[in-house]
Amino acid sequence: EEGPDWMDAQARARMEGALSSLGWRCDTITGWLSLLSRIGGPADPDFVDWLMIDRFEGREYDIGICRHWLDPTIPVTEVVTKPAHGVMITSATLKGGGGWDTARARSGAVHLEHAAQEFEVASPFDYPNQAKVIIVTDVKRGDMAGLAGAYGQLIEASGGGTLGLFTAIRRLRTVYARIADRMAQSGLPIYAQHVDPIDTGTLVDIFRDDPKASLLGTDALRDGVDVPGQSLRLVVMESVPWPRPDILHRARKLAGGGTTYDDRIIRARLAQAFGRIIRRADDHGHFVILSSAFPSRLLSAFPEGTPVERMPLEQALAEIRTSKTDLTQSGLPTETSFMHDNQQ
Numbered sequence: 522e523e524g525p526d527w528m529d530a531q532a533r534a535r536m537e538g539a540l541s542s543l544g545w546r547c548d549t550i551t552g553w554l555s556l557l558s559r560i561g562g563p564a565d566p567d568f569v570d571w572l573m574i575d576r577f578e579g580r581e582y583d584i585g586i587c588r589h590w591l592d593p594t595i596p597v598t599e600v601v602t603k604p605a606h607g608v609m610i611t612s613a614t615l616k617g618g619g620g621w622d623t624a625r626a627r628s629g630a631v632h633l634e635h636a637a638q639e640f641e642v643a644s645p646f647d648y649p650n651q652a653k654v655i656i657v658t659d660v661k662r663g664d665m666a667g668l669a670g671a672y673g674q675l676i677e678a679s680g681g682g683t684l685g686l687f688t689a690i691r692r693l694r695t696v697y698a699r700i701a702d703r704m705a706q707s708g709l710p711i712y713a714q715h716v717d718p719i720d721t722g723t724l725v726d727i728f729r730d731d732p733k734a735s736l737l738g739t740d741a742l743r744d745g746v747d748v749p750g751q752s753l754r755l756v757v758m759e760s761v762p763w764p765r766p767d768i769l770h771r772a773r774k775l776a777g778g779g780t781t782y783d784d785r786i787i788r789a790r791l792a793q794a795f796g797r798i799i800r801r802a803d804d805h806g807h808f809v810i811l812s813s814a815f816p817s818r819l820l821s822a823f824p825e826g827t828p829v830e831r832m833p834l835e836q837a838l839a840e841i842r843t844s845k846t847d848l849t850q851s852g853l854p855t856e857t858s859f860m861h862d863n864q865q
Contacts, residue, residue, distance in 0.1 A: 556586055556588065560586075566591070567590065567591055567592070567595070568588050568589065568590060568591060569588070569589050569590075569591055569768065569769055569772040569773075570586065570587065570588050571586075571587050571768045571769075572584070572585070572586055572587075573585045573586070573587050589769050591772060591773060591776055592773075592776075594626075594627070594628065594629030594631075594632060595629070595632055597629050598629040598632040598633065599632075602629060602633065603633070603634075610628045610630075613644070613792075613796055614789060614792035614793050614796060615627065615628070617785055617786075617788045617789030617792055617822070618785075618788030618789070618791070618792055618819075618821045618822035618823075619785055619788060619821075621639055623785055624639070625637065626785075627785075627789070644824060645802065646799045646802065646804075646824075647802075648799065648823075648824040648825075648826055648827045649826040649827060649828060651799050651804060651805050651806070652795075652798050652799055652805070652806055652807070652808060652824075652827055653807050653808070653827070653828045653829075653830070653840075654795070654807075654808045654809075654810070654820075654823055654827055654828065654829040654830070655807055655808070655809045655810070655829075655830055655831075655832060655837045655840070656809075656810050656812070656813070656815045656829070656830070656831045656832075657671065657809060657810065657811045657812070657813070657832065657833065657834050657837055658813040658831050658832065658833055659813070659833045659834055660811045660812070660813075660834060662760070662812070662814070665692070665695050665696070665699070666699070668692070668696060668759060668811060669695070669696045669699035669700050670699075671757075671811050671834055672685055672696050672700055672737075672757060672811075673699075673700040673703050673704070674834070674838055675755065675757055675809060675837070675838065675841065676700070676704065676709060676711070676735050676755075677707055677709065678838045678841040678842045678845070679754060679755040679807075679841050679845060680709070680733060680845055681709045681710070681731075681732060681733035681734055681735050682732055682733070682734075682735070682751060682752055682753055682754040682755055683735040683736075683753075683754075683755040683756075683757060684728075684735070684736055684738070684742065684746065684748070684753055684755070684756045684757070684797055685735065685736070685737040685738070685757045685759075686737075686738065686739070686740075686742060686743050686756065686757065686758045686759070686794055687737065687738070687739055687759050688739070688740075688759065688760060688762050688763070689739075690715050690739060692759060693713060693714070693715060693716070693737055693738070693739065694713070694715065694716055696737065696759075697711070697713040697716050697737055704735070708733070709733050709734070709735060710731060710733060710734040710735070711734070711735045711736075711737070712724050712727060712728060712734065712735070712736050712737070713736070713737040713738070714736070714737065714738035714739060714741065714742060715738075715739070716737075721738070721741055721742070724736060724738075725742070725746055725748065728748065728752065728753075729748045729752050729753075730752070731752065732750075732751045732752045734752070740762075740790075742797075743762075743790065743793055743794045743797070744793045746797050747800060748797070748800065749800035749801045749804060750800075750801075750804065753797060753798065753800075753806065754798070754804075754805065754806040754807070754845075755806055755807050755809065755841065756794060756795070756797055756798055756806065756807070756808045756809070757809045757810075757811065758794060758808075758809070758810045758811065758812075759811055759812070760810070760811065760812040760814075761787060761791075761810065761812050761814065761815055761816075761819070762787055762790040762791065762794075763783070763787065764783055764786050764787070784818065784819065787819055787822070788819060788821065788822035789822075791819065791822035791823070792822045792823070794808070795808050795822070795823055795824075795827075805844070807840075807841055807844065808823075809837060813831075815831075
């Protein structure tokens, strides 16, 4: 703190660097001591602990002890929310298709000393006339050829402007490899996250700029894409976005009410995916799910009044083609607008 006269700036920088490095190592060792002391001891009800082995091509390359909060909103509330003078949490899908209890649980408001104030504004969009949900009933689960064929036909029926969402990178890559040549022959550009060597933001910009382009991706595109106008008029999901049944999820599901906990997660994901379609007052589009195993209890994830129909693929293709023709004849703009609308 009070260096001698002979200590110049370089010497002080070296010493401060060494102190910082030692402090970081002390924190690491403290964490390891705390972790090791829990082995064989009583379980902490606020945490989930498990052993993990990472393997690649039959070789084990890492072994670890993992610990996660059972309820991750507890540390967020303690570190961020409670010390603040005031916090406003807002989202078009905060309820996730449920009620205020779901919103309070997801935001961590249940851990506050005082009850949170709640305020809700009705959506300005006319969902019954601007959007439609189609559940395709004849694409078999696990049939990659059939899944790829459905994606290719849907993109062609819509003339591009399609956002394809996947729950697994492997299936995304397989579908892309099967339909890339077909799309090129049809004159419909197609891009894919985890395939094209371009960052996600740039892929979205390219997709937004070309109404004939289509984009395939995973949850990053499901939750954070804003493409108003005719560049996005069809969203296709390969299946219901069920949570991955790992150790952490099973523990949280057990503590959160079983199937009810899963349903809250799925409704939130569906609401986010559906929200990609209607971004401003003159947007129109279809939301297609290629899974016949879609429980009716999850339909509350979509805005009230949104039409939902179950139909075979051929009927869905005919309806999308008809809708495309109607939009063209109505004189709606076909060029992409770059104005970001914050109403959603």
